[in-house]
Amino acid sequence: MLSKERLRQISIIFINLLIVASFFLHAEVIFNHVFEKYIIENLYDIHTNYYFNKANLKEEFTSKEFKVNYITNNQGYRIGSEDNPETTVKEVDWLFLGDSYTQGAQVEHEDLFSSKLYSLHPDKIILNAGISGFGVPQELALFNELKDVKPEIVFLQICNFNDFMNVKNTSSGVSDYLMSYSNFLRFILYDFKYSNPAELPLGRWTEPFYPDNESNLDFNIFYKDISEQKLNDIKRLKEYLKEFSQAVRSIGAELIIVQIPTKEQISYKYFDEVISSFHIDVDKLDMTYPNKLINEICVENDIKHIDLLDAFSSIGYDPFFEFDEHLNRNGHLLVANEIDRFLKNRNVPPNNIKKISPFNVGDRYPVPTGSNKGILYQSFRDGNMEIFISDSLMHSSQRLTWNNIDEIHPTTSPLNSLIAFTEGNQELSTTKVGIMKADGSERRYITQGENIFGAIPNFSSDGTKIAYAEWSYNPTNRVFSKPSIIVYDLIENLRTVITNDRYESWRPIFTPDNKSLIYISDEFDGQFDVFKTDLVGKSKVNLTNTMYDEWDPAISFDGETLIYAAKKFKNWDLFTYNFKTLQTEQLTSSKGDEWDPIFLEQSNSKVYYAAEYGLNNGIYSLEIK
Numbered sequence: 001m002l003s004k005e006r007l008r009q010i011s012i013i014f015i016n017l018l019i020v021a022s023f024f025l026h027a028e029v030i031f032n033h034v035f036e037k038y039i040i041e042n043l044y045d046i047h048t049n050y051y052f053n054k055a056n057l058k059e060e061f062t063s064k065e066f067k068v069n070y071i072t073n074n075q076g077y078r079i080g081s082e083d084n085p086e087t088t089v090k091e092v093d094w095l096f097l098g099d100s101y102t103q104g105a106q107v108e109h110e111d112l113f114s115s116k117l118y119s120l121h122p123d124k125i126i127l128n129a130g131i132s133g134f135g136v137p138q139e140l141a142l143f144n145e146l147k148d149v150k151p152e153i154v155f156l157q158i159c160n161f162n163d164f165m166n167v168k169n170t171s172s173g174v175s176d177y178l179m180s181y182s183n184f185l186r187f188i189l190y191d192f193k194y195s196n197p198a199e200l201p202l203g204r205w206t207e208p209f210y211p212d213n214e215s216n217l218d219f220n221i222f223y224k225d226i227s228e229q230k231l232n233d234i235k236r237l238k239e240y241l242k243e244f245s246q247a248v249r250s251i252g253a254e255l256i257i258v259q260i261p262t263k264e265q266i267s268y269k270y271f272d273e274v275i276s277s278f279h280i281d282v283d284k285l286d287m288t289y290p291n292k293l294i295n296e297i298c299v300e301n302d303i304k305h306i307d308l309l310d311a312f313s314s315i316g317y318d319p320f321f322e323f324d325e326h327l328n329r330n331g332h333l334l335v336a337n338e339i340d341r342f343l344k345n346r347n348v349p350p351n352n353i354k355k356i357s358p359f360n361v362g363d364r365y366p367v368p369t370g371s372n373k374g375i376l377y378q379s380f381r382d383g384n385m386e387i388f389i390s391d392s393l394m395h396s397s398q399r400l401t402w403n404n405i406d407e408i409h410p411t412t413s414p415l416n417s418l419i420a421f422t423e424g425n426q427e428l429s430t431t432k433v434g435i436m437k438a439d440g441s442e443r444r445y446i447t448q449g450e451n452i453f454g455a456i457p458n459f460s461s462d463g464t465k466i467a468y469a470e471w472s473y474n475p476t477n478r479v480f481s482k483p484s485i486i487v488y489d490l491i492e493n494l495r496t497v498i499t500n501d502r503y504e505s506w507r508p509i510f511t512p513d514n515k516s517l518i519y520i521s522d523e524f525d526g527q528f529d530v531f532k533t534d535l536v537g538k539s540k541v542n543l544t545n546t547m548y549d550e551w552d553p554a555i556s557f558d559g560e561t562l563i564y565a566a567k568k569f570k571n572w573d574l575f576t577y578n579f580k581t582l583q584t585e586q587l588t589s590s591k592g593d594e595w596d597p598i599f600l601e602q603s604n605s606k607v608y609y610a611a612e613y614g615l616n617n618g619i620y621s622l623e624i625k
Contacts, residue, residue: 024184031184039183044131045076046180049141049171052076052131056085065321066106066328078128079615080109082359084380089614091591092149093124097139098157101260101327102130111329116336118616121343122355123590125614130157136240137169140247147251154248155339159260160290161325162207164221167236202277205325209264209274216280221290222264223280238297245301256304258339259294260327263320266312304342311338356394356608357618363394364610365596366619367411375600375608376410376419377619387421389438392600394619400440406431409456412438413463420457420466429480431455433468446488446495451475454486460510465489467508467517471501485519487535498533505531507552512559518543520551530564530577543577544584550575552596556604563587563597563607574609574622587624594620 032039041059044051053076061068072078073085096102096114104112114128127149129142139156179186201211208220218229241257248255263270265287275282291309298305311334312319319331327335357363362380369376374392378385381399385406390397400419401407409422416438423445424431433454436443447454447470457468469483485498485508498517499505506528508519515535520528530544530553543562544550551572553564562577574587574594588594592613600606600621607622 024182028182028184031187035187038187040186042180042183042186043070044180047141047145049169050131050134050138052129052142053078061105063106063324065324068106068108070105071109073615077615078103078109078112080115080360082361083109083615084360084362087360087612087615087617089125089127089149091125092127092151092614093591094126094153094155095143095146095149095151096126096128096130096155096157097134097143098130098155098258099134099139099159099163100130100132101159101161102128102157103132104128104130104327104332105132106321106324106326107329107332111332113327113332113335113339116333117339119355120336120340121351122616122620123351123353123588123592123611123613125591125616127151127614135163135167136237136244137167140240140244141169143244143247147247150251151253153254153256155256155258156244157258157260158294160208160221160262160265161205161260164237164290164293165208165219165230165233167233167240202273204323206264206274206278207325208262209278209280211278216278221293222285222287224284224286224289234293238300241297241303242301245303254304256306256342257294257298258306258335259291259308260335261291261309261312263325265309267318267320306339306342308335308338352623354621355616355618356392356621358394360615360617363388363618365409366600366608366610367598368600368608369412369416375619376412378408378410387419387440400438407434411458413459414461415463418459418463420459420468422455422457424453426455429453429471429473433457433466433470435466453480455483456507458509460514461512462514464491465510465514467498467510467519469506469508485517487517498535504528509553509555511555512557518553518555518562520553530562554598556599557602558604561599561604563599565595565597565609574607576624587622 043054043057043059045054053072055072055074055076057070057072059070061070069081071081073087075088077089079085109115112128114126118124118126129146143154179189208222210216210220216223217225217227245255264274274280291307295305295307315334317330319327319334321328363377366375366377369389374390376387376389379388384404385408387400387407387410388397389400405423406425407421407423411420418435419438420433420435422431423434431453432445432447434443434445446466451473452470453473454468454470457466459466466488468486470486471481471483473480482501482504483506484501485505487496487498499521503521503523505519505521508517510517517533517535519531521531522528524542527547528549528551529542529546530550531540532543533540548566548568550564550566553562555562560579562579564575565572566575571591572593572595573589574597576585576587590613592611594609594611597607597609600608605624607624609620609622611617611620
């Protein structure tokens with residue numbers, strides 16, 4: 001190539017580029033293998049106008065004031081340490097956008113204000129999409145990517161700390177991508193892009209206060225004197241918030257701004273520290289200006305405004321860390337309570353739902369024990385479902401099964417002497433119905449035979465019979481039959497077929513008098529309805545007869561009310577059917593899925609059920625009349 005004059009210049013450039021690329025490639029390999037302890041973890045994926053959490057993170061953040069687990073699911077949303085990272089979010093009720101004050105990497109997931117708010121509104125799907133370093137332009141860019149989750153309310157968190165400076169749209173540059181993909185370059189460039197708090201004038205972040213007059217003119221929103229830079233930032237902030245409001249309204253949602261004060265606004269200690277150290281004239285400061293500005297913008301654009309300055313100023317504890325500028329767990333709780341108070345003042349109805357499960361580990365199928373003082377349920381452990389028993393509030397749980405096989409749909413006999421359950425692989429349709437003693441011993445099966453399978457058993461009220469769904473497998477043509485309802489007599493060891501296999505039938509339960517069975521079947525119109533069959537006269541009636549699926553029937557202790565799950569719209573809600581009035585009532589109407597309802601008490605006023613609300617799932621209670 002060099003022998004050809006016209007290619008010489010191109011060749012020299014090309015060879016030099018190869019040498020440079022080779023240097024960085026070798027440096028990356030050496031750094032990763034020899035200097036592994038110096039690797040700075042990359043937490044974010046780069047997008048055009050913003051960045052977001054990497055999926056399936058499992059990091060630990062440590063400072064002299066906190067030690068926090070930071071874990072994300074497969075979409076990059078933050079979850080708790082016990083949560084399933086494969087659980088995803090498709091639609092939400094409330095979407096929280098903001099910077100590091102919303103992200104809350106200084107507290108555990110359960111202490112975030114979004115998590116605390118969920119504990120007050122457990123049937124709401126709440127998504128926290130806060131990311132450190134974001135301003136309103138980046139939050140708007142992220143919102144435009146998240147429109148498909150269809151929130152009803154978008155909470156935009158603004159903090160007087162730094163949301164009024166450098167208000168401009170950003171695009172990821174070469175250094176951002178290099179730092180994202182190279183551990184070596186991230187180590188080299190990190191200190192150039194990010195300051196170390198220990199090197200700051202007061203050993204902590206003090207935005208928007210600066211030690212020089214020029215920076216205060218340009219960036220300090222509390223500083224009365226104004227520069228062209230600050231004037232343009234305020235102008236752009238107004239424009240972005242107006243655009244934000246229009247974008248939220250375009251999807252039929254409502255925008256609410258949550259404004260968090262700075263430490264200097266609520267504490268004389270921190271205020272005196274900055275004005276004394278930076279020699280700032282107090283007369284040149286208006287410590288309420290950013291709050292008045294946001295309120296003015298909200299009035300102009302018909303945006304609701306939650307100003308937290310008064311709430312933060314009147315409490316008897318410090319909502320911030322001492323050195324770190326962010327909210328501590330008390331601060332997050334305060335924000336949650338103030339948002340809840342704001343919602344209540346807007347006539348949001350009081351919530352009669354409580355989450356009972358302590359973790360999001362797929363707790364399902366609660367059933368009362370014979371004494372009605374506790375529940376049986378299934379929960380995911382060690383890669384499969386196991387059976388647990390606990391008190392009714394799930395404060396103390398005992399694991400009854402320990403193996404690598406799914407045990408699900410537990411139910412107990414009236415005197416708690418026996419537990420029936422489904423065992424095996426549901427996806428392969430090869431489950432068996434098993435029985436064991438209450439302590440998990442003496443396991444046996446009532447679906448006997450190599451190619452006989454069954455699921456979802458229930459005891460009669462006297463404990464002498466079990467009803468369940470049963471089907472068979474024909475190895476010759478490799479076809480499963482459709483499930484039929486079977487009643488098995490535990491005393492006589494006799495099985496009675498209740499329905500035929502021309503259609504699917506599932507979920508049988510006995511009425512309290514043991515004279516009838518209630519179950520679901522797709523006998524009519526191809527969708528599942530709830531049926532009632534007289535075990536003596538064999539008469540049958542379709543109780544629901546709708547054009548949508550019903551599932552999971554359960555009956556009240558007095559036998560007067562049926563409760564079940566139905567997919568009337570695109571998700572599962574809970575319904576009741578009154579045998580006297582023949583009336584149906586819808587109990588829930590959330591964006592989540594509610595299943596497996598049962599009456600827990602003789603008064604029939606408390607319902608337990610399993611549900612999934614976005615990233616949250618488990619067993620919940622519902623008070624009804």
